[in-house]
Amino acid sequence: VKILVVDDSRVMRQIIIRTLRQAGYDGHDVIEAAGGREALDKVQTEQPDLVLSDWHMPDMTGMECLKALRAGGSTVSFGFITSDISPDLRHEALTVGASFLIGKPFTAETLRTALEGQPPPVGSVAVMPESDGGAPTSAAAGNHEIAAQDVRELLTALLDRPVTVSPGRRVMPTQDDPVSVATYVDQARRVSALCLMDLALSGYTAGALALLPVGGVQDALDEKEFGVALTESLHEVANIVSSVLNAPGTPRSTLAKLYAPGDYVPEELLVSASGFERLDLQVTVPGYGKGAMSLVRTA
Amino acid sequence: MSATRGAAPPLITDLIDEETVQGIADETWMALLGIDEVLVPVPAEVSEDAVSAWVEVTGPWTGAVVVTCGRATAEELSRTLLREPADEPIDHADVADALGELANVVGGNIKALLPAPSVLGLPGVGGKPPRASSVDTCTIGLLWRGQPVTVSVRGAERTGAAPHDAEEDVAQ
Numbered sequence: 001v002k003i004l005v006v007d008d009s010r011v012m013r014q015i016i017i018r019t020l021r022q023a024g025y026d027g028h029d030v031i032e033a034a035g036g037r038e039a040l041d042k043v044q045t046e047q048p049d050l051v052l053s054d055w056h057m058p059d060m061t062g063m064e065c066l067k068a069l070r071a072g073g074s075t076v077s078f079g080f081i082t083s084d085i086s087p088d089l090r091h092e093a094l095t096v097g098a099s100f101l102i103g104k105p106f107t108a109e110t111l112r113t114a115l116e117g118q119p120p121p122v123g124s125v126a127v128m129p130e131s132d133g134g135a136p137t138s139a140a141a142g143n144h145e146i147a148a149q150d151v152r153e154l155l156t157a158l159l160d161r162p163v164t165v166s167p168g169r170r171v172m173p174t175q176d177d178p179v180s181v182a183t184y185v186d187q188a189r190r191v192s193a194l195c196l197m198d199l200a201l202s203g204y205t206a207g208a209l210a211l212l213p214v215g216g217v218q219d220a221l222d223e224k225e226f227g228v229a230l231t232e233s234l235h236e237v238a239n240i241v242s243s244v245l246n247a248p249g250t251p252r253s254t255l256a257k258l259y260a261p262g263d264y265v266p267e268e269l270l271v272s273a274s275g276f277e278r279l280d281l282q283v284t285v286p287g288y289g290k291g292a293m294s295l296v297r298t299a
Numbered sequence: 300m301s302a303t304r305g306a307a308p309p310l311i312t313d314l315i316d317e318e319t320v321q322g323i324a325d326e327t328w329m330a331l332l333g334i335d336e337v338l339v340p341v342p343a344e345v346s347e348d349a350v351s352a353w354v355e356v357t358g359p360w361t362g363a364v365v366v367t368c369g370r371a372t373a374e375e376l377s378r379t380l381l382r383e384p385a386d387e388p389i390d391h392a393d394v395a396d397a398l399g400e401l402a403n404v405v406g407g408n409i410k411a412l413l414p415a416p417s418v419l420g421l422p423g424v425g426g427k428p429p430r431a432s433s434v435d436t437c438t439i440g441l442l443w444r445g446q447p448v449t450v451s452v453r454g455a456e457r458t459g460a461a462p463h464d465a466e467e468d469v470a471q
Contacts (some may be wrong), residue, residue, distance in 0.1 A: 009379050011397045015331055018382070056421055081426045082418045083407025105330030 006053035022108035036060025055082035168282030170197035182238035184253040201291025206234035342440025343447035352398035354406035358417030364406035
């Protein structure tokens with residue numbers, strides 16, 4: 001494994017490298033960059049497997065570097081090690097595609113726990129403890145971990161066909177790609193989770209559940225016209241999906257509202273879609289087609 | 300966001316106490332320097348050739364978190380962070396860097412306890428930290444390896460005074 005350590009402080013780079021060794025990563029190839037711009041270059045030339053980056057740096061911040069990498073199509077695993085550990089920065093980091101954020105000061109144990117998840121498995125994101133060096137504690141602590149396997153089994157049973165799932169992209173609404181957004185609330189009626197599906201998967205799951213002819217579904221998708229029948233069926237899919245969010249004995253998340261593809265989705269809801277724990281999947285519905293789904297726990 | 304006209308910004312002592320600052324400093328020293336590197340809470344005068352590193356915090360409370368010690372102590376801190384032998388000459392840039400990082404880590408953790416939204420600045424190092432309010436401070440005196448170190452969380456001067464010109468390097 002090749003690890004790129006990015007920090008404008010040479011002292012801190014040495015501390016991180018030393019702590020990596022203490023965490024058991026002494027046999028790995030560790031390279032350094034003294035700023036965001038140098039890191040961008042080194043990701044291109046050195047092809048690291050993981051970037052560990054400071055946030056605040058004078059020439060280019062770690063966040064600017066991460067955004068530039070993602071904009072350029074890089075999927076390199078990226079984690080922040082920063083003394084600035086506010087919830088806002090955490091949200092921003094995870095939204096843009098960081099895998100974790102570790103607060104300084106950190107211990108070898110904290111670093112090892114974060115790195116054991118690299119490269120990130122099936123899009124799930126662990127939010128690391130800030131400085132206690134203990135076990136990882138996601139903000140979803142106490143919640144049932146959303147598992148790709150559960151999604152596959154649920155959709156297979158619901159749609160009565162062998163659905164397959166694999167790691168996929170993050171679903172976010174754009175002008176060209178309307179998506180459906182299902183919101184789930186806990187018993188206190190706070191939004192606890194979201195299920196986002198791209199237009200294709202919204203149509204394929206809804207069509208398969210209602211046994212609508214695939215040609216008709218495809219026509220609706222081509223015209224981006226999500227009719228009443230598909231919307232009603234999608235509501236049922238979204239309702240059933242809540243079961244993968246719940247584990248026995250935990251507070252239950254229930255479907256609160258479904259925004260069909262093309263519906264206006266409030267901005268604040270999409271901000272919360274950065275989430276604390278997420279699962280991004282490509283889902284194939286046999287006989288219909290494939291699309292993308294993101295399950296996000298927001299609290 | 301609307302501010303109430305005339306409402307005084309909070310004092311740092313309303314937001315954190317000395318015990319909290321001491322806890323953050325202890326944790327920072329032990330994590331970065333070594334598990335045995337304890338800070339003893341005994342206030343002592345820092346010598347005349349004091350050097351400071353700071354990070355500024357801007358938000359509902361605005362000020363700086365400042366770490367101050369003697370120049371020789373700063374060099375020893377740097378050697379310890381870099382695991383350099385005691386008799387090894389140390390580069391002045393490394394001394395500034397090391398003290399700056401200690402201030403940065405302590406400051407980042409203190410900022411996390413202050414009201415949001417707050418912004419953390421980049422570390423500055425020099426002989427004199429930014430000018431501060433005389434009343435809005437929370438300062439602890441410590442001994443590291445028998446040498447005085449102070450950690451001070453101090454509000455910015457509220458009279459619109461010109462900002463202090465930071466030295467870039469302790470060598471200057």
